[in-house]
Amino acid sequence: MKRVVLAICLLTALAVGAFLASHRPGAQASPDVTITVNSTADTNLRDSVMTLREAMLMATGDLAVTSLSSGECNQVSGASWDLFWCKSLVPIGPGTPESIVFHTAVFPPGSPATITLGSTLPTLDTGGDTIDGTSAGVIVGYTPEIGSACFDITSNNNTIKGLEINGCQGGAVEIRAGAHGNTIGGSSPGEGNVMSHGGGGTVVAIWGSGTDGNVVKGNYIHDNGGLGVGIWGGAQGNVIGGSSPGDRNVISGQTSGGGVTIEGNGTSGNVVKGNYIGTDPSGTSPLPNNQEGVLITNGAQDNTIGGTASGEGNVIAYNNSYGVSVDVAATTGNSIRGNSIHDNVGKGIENTDGGNTELAPPVITGFGSVMGTACPNCTVDIYSDDEDEGRVYEGSTTANGAGNWSFAGSLDGPNVTATATDAAGNTSEFSVPVALPEPTPPASPTPSPTPSPTPTRSPTPSPTPTPGTTRTLVLGPGWHNAVWTGADGTSPGEAFACAAGKYAAAYRFTDAGLERYFPNRPDISNMGPLGKYDAFLILLTHPVSCVMPVAAASGSSRTLQWGVGWHNEGWSGADGTPPEQAFACAAGSYAAAYRFTETGLERYFPGRPDISNMGPLNKYDAFLILVTAPVSCTMAIAP
Numbered sequence: 180m181k182r183v184v185l186a187i188c189l190l191t192a193l194a195v196g197a198f199l200a201s202h203r204p205g206a207q208a209s210p211d212v213t214i215t216v217n218s219t220a221d222t223n224l225r226d227s228v229m230t231l232r233e234a235m236l237m238a239t240g241d242l243a244v245t246s247l248s249s250g251e252c253n254q255v256s257g258a259s260w261d262l263f264w265c266k267s268l269v270p271i272g273p274g275t276p277e278s279i280v281f282h283t284a285v286f287p288p289g290s291p292a293t294i295t296l297g298s299t300l301p302t303l304d305t306g307g308d309t310i311d312g313t314s315a316g317v318i319v320g321y322t323p324e325i326g327s328a329c330f331d332i333t334s335n336n337n338t339i340k341g342l343e344i345n346g347c348q349g350g351a352v353e354i355r356a357g358a359h360g361n362t363i364g365g366s367s368p369g370e371g372n373v374m375s376h377g378g379g380g381t382v383v384a385i386w387g388s389g390t391d392g393n394v395v396k397g398n399y400i401h402d403n404g405g406l407g408v409g410i411w412g413g414a415q416g417n418v419i420g421g422s423s424p425g426d427r428n429v430i431s432g433q434t435s436g437g438g439v440t441i442e443g444n445g446t447s448g449n450v451v452k453g454n455y456i457g458t459d460p461s462g463t464s465p466l467p468n469n470q471e472g473v474l475i476t477n478g479a480q481d482n483t484i485g486g487t488a489s490g491e492g493n494v495i496a497y498n499n500s501y502g503v504s505v506d507v508a509a510t511t512g513n514s515i516r517g518n519s520i521h522d523n524v525g526k527g528i529e530n531t532d533g534g535n536t537e538l539a540p541p542v543i544t545g546f547g548s549v550m551g552t553a554c555p556n557c558t559v560d561i562y563s564d565d566e567d568e569g570r571v572y573e574g575s576t577t578a579n580g581a582g583n584w585s586f587a588g589s590l591d592g593p594n595v596t597a598t599a600t601d602a603a604g605n606t607s608e609f610s611v612p613v614a615l616p617e618p619t620p621p622a623s624p625t626p627s628p629t630p631s632p633t634p635t636r637s638p639t640p641s642p643t644p645t646p647g648t649t650r651t652l653v654l655g656p657g658w659h660n661a662v663w664t665g666a667d668g669t670s671p672g673e674a675f676a677c678a679a680g681k682y683a684a685a686y687r688f689t690d691a692g693l694e695r696y697f698p699n700r701p702d703i704s705n706m707g708p709l710g711k712y713d714a715f716l717i718l719l720t721h722p723v724s725c726v727m728p729v730a731a732a733s734g735s736s737r738t739l740q741w742g743v744g745w746h747n748e749g750w751s752g753a754d755g756t757p758p759e760q761a762f763a764c765a766a767g768s769y770a771a772a773y774r775f776t777e778t779g780l781e782r783y784f785p786g787r788p789d790i791s792n793m794g795p796l797n798k799y800d801a802f803l804i805l806v807t808a809p810v811s812c813t814m815a816i817a818p
Contacts, residue, residue: 212271213256214238217282219292229254231294231310231319234279235301238308240272254282276307281315291316291343299327306334313341313369320346328353328380336360340370340397348378350405357389364397366425371397379435381409388413388445395419396426399460406436407456407468411479413445420454422490428454430468437470438498444478444509451484452491457498457523465497465522472498472523478509485518492517499524499703522684522718524703650799652725658718660775660801662749665728667710671696674709675717677725687715688745688803712737714747714801716775741765741810745803753817754797758783761796762804764812774802 214237218228223236227250236242237255244255245264252258252265259266271277286292296319310330319329319342329347330339333356340362344351351374352363363383364371374382382403383395391414400407407430408419419439420428430438438456441449455462456472472495473484484503485492495502495518502520505513652661663674675685679698687694687706696706709715711730737751750761762772762783772783774793783793796802798817 211276211278212267212269213278213280215254215280215282217254217285219285219294221294221297226250231279232300234277235303235308235310237271238277238279239301239303239305241301244271273305276309278309278311280311281317283315286312286315286317288314288316291318293318293320293345296321296325296329298325300330302331302333303337304333307336309338309340310342311338311340312343313365313367315341316343317341318343318345320344321348325349326378326380328384331355332358332361334358338362338365340365340372343373343375345373346376346378347374347382348380350377350380350384351382351400353381353384353386354393355384355387355390357387359390359392361393363393363395364428366397366421366423368425371399371428373399373401375400375402377403377405379405381406381436381440382433383408385410385414385417386412390414391416393417394421395428396421398428400428400430401432401466403433404435405433406438406440407431407433408439409442410440410449411442411446413443414449415446416448418449419451420493422453422486422488424453424490426453429458429460429466430454430456431458431466433468433470435469437474437500438468438472438495440471440474440476441479441482442474442477444480446479447481449479449482450486451482451493452486454493456493456495457502458494458496462494467497467499467524469499471500471502471504472496472520473503474501475503475505475510475513477507479513480510481512481514483514483516485514485516487517492519494518495520496522524697648729649726650729652723652727654719654723654725655777656719656721657777658716658775660714660747660803661717662712662714662799662801663709663727664711664730664749664799665709666730668708669710670708671704671706672698677727678717678719678723681719681721681723683718683720685715685717686747687713688747690742690744690746712749712751714749716747716803735816736813737816739810739812739814741804741806741812743806743808745805748802748804750796750800750802751798751814751816752796753815755795756797757795758791758793759785764814765804765806765810768806768808768810770805770807772802772804774800 214229214234216229216231216234218230220228220230221232222230223233223242225246225248227248229251233242233251237244244252244258244267247255247258247265249260249265252260255265255267255271257267257269258271269275294317321329326349328350329344330352332339332352332354335358337358338361339352351372354361354363382400382405383398385393385395386409390412393414394417395408396418408428410417410419419430420426439451439454441451451473457467458464459466473493475482475484500523502523503515503518505515650664654661663669665674671685675682675696675698682698685696685706687696694706696704706715739748750756752761758772762769762785766785769785772793774781774796781793783791
């Protein structure tokens with residue numbers, strides 16, 4: 180009898196042991212696990228709700244499923260509450276991809292709820308985890324006292340998407356320690372993160388040897404105190420943006436730092452493409468970064484800004500320093516291609532030290548022209564795409580070490596390209612892959628008092644040449660060549676007063692370089708007083724009718740001394756003068772001339788009527804001319 184009882188007890192014990200073993204976490208392969216956050220708290224307590232901190236601790240293996248309360252257990256897919264603990268047939272933690280999502284009753288999409296962090300979140304150090312706020316309204320932020328990044332990643336193949344990451348004093352996301360294959364944001368609607376109002380740190384930082392192949396796409400990074408995106412310390416092959424609209428990051432409005440910085444020896448092969456840097460999400464209105472749009476520095480090599488394929492070009496505009504700056508002699512082999520770079524306070528593109536190329540603004544919105552100065556030892560190739568001729572080579576110029584070359588690309592085709600290559604292997608190519616909307620013309624534009632007889636010529640002022648009279652200019656939104664005819668020594672503010680509130684910028688090319696004038700910004704303007712017949716470029720934002728004085732008498736002449744490089748000039752001879760006659764005094768000493776009109780850009784290349792489209796010049800027509808050797812020109816002042 181005792182033997183029977185012992186046998187029964189033994190069988191019972193074995194059955195209980197087998198039952199308990201089958202209900203504890205195992206080590207077998209498993210599908211992904213979903214953990215649902217249903218609290219805005221930042222705690223790690225055994226209570227009835229699952230917090231973000233607890234979900235991340237579970238994903239990294241620092242909080243066991245068996246430690247959960249019954250309420251917490253209910254937020255883990257595949258887990259259930261047994262008599263004594265939370266059990267799961269699926270292993271949770273290292274080796275299992277966890278997806279952390281947010282309960283929409285607590286985090287409604289239309290009314291985001293905030294998780295205010297009291298300390299640093301757990302580091303994502305086991306790999307394969309996703310934090311996904313795509314279907315909910317989630318704001319994650321620090322209190323001001325905490326200076327580290329909100330999310331720290333040191334492992335591979337993690338994703339953070341669909342969150343608003345707000346107020347992180349040390350940055351929103353940091354990827355480091357050789358982590359690769361991580362994705363911040365996403366291409367589908369709602370997957371991008373909004374990262375804003377951070378402190379002085381880098382909003383998205385990617386750094387360190389082996390920290391390669393990470394992707395940042397679809398995010399809105401704005402109004403932070405520090406740098407928007409930083410790649411440094413030998414990180415390679417990381418991609419910021421992409422070629423589809425959903426990949427585009429908007430990196431704008433950093434109040435102290437720049438948009439993107441790529442820095443340091445070994446930091447190579449990184450790509451920044453398809454982004455809006457310095458604009459609002461539409462790509463057309465200013466939201467400037469306080470420093471460069473893109474900075475490549477301190478030995479970073481072989482990185483690419485933009486690209487030649489459709490959608491790869493960035494819009495880099497309105498930044499408070501250079502559009503793109505490449506500096507330090509060892510910073511070589513970087514490619515700047517296919518971008519629309521315009522209206523930056525500094526130069527459009529600056530390369531300094533070590534014989535690198537230096538190019539300057541403006542790049543013309545809607546056209547993609549590039550104009551620059553001080554391009555030592557570089558070659559400028561000029562192309563255009565004509566519909567019936569295909570790709571047409573228009574000429575090449577090479578500057579010596581002391582020269583001041585610059586380029587204004589012809590603007591009639593989508594693949595117009597200017598290439599500047601230096602001895603260190605840097606190339607800068609520019610085209611128009613990003614279609615910026617043209618300004619909308621007024622419904623009923625006021626005609627010029629004296630309409631031009633040629634459909635492609637600039638607006639013709641009233642031909643009243645005697646001193647003390649006036650002429651009227653009627654100009655629509657966009658870029659215009661114009662010429663000052665008032666008294667010598669007139670300040671830019673006075674000269675452009677008739678367009679007050681209706682223009683964004685004015686530029687003038689001189690022997691000393693590019694001068695600029697921004698209304699109400701004397702701190703960043705350097706244009707000197709205007710003399711009669713001084714020409715300039717002006718970017719109008721609204722239609723303008725300007726009455727301008729005429730201070731010069733007819734019947735005399737004036738002599739122009741042109742050095743090598745670009746010059747703004749005003750024609751003072753007779754109406755209807757063909758370009759070859761107007762520029763005859765510079766024959767053999769200039770490469771190209773351009774003129775902006777209401778209908779677009781006109782160009783003239785000496786000896787190439789097949790690719791020239793500039794109409795006859797009338798008195799007071801302004802133009803840009805690229806002089807290749809010093810010239811002394813005597814120009815008549817016509818009645």
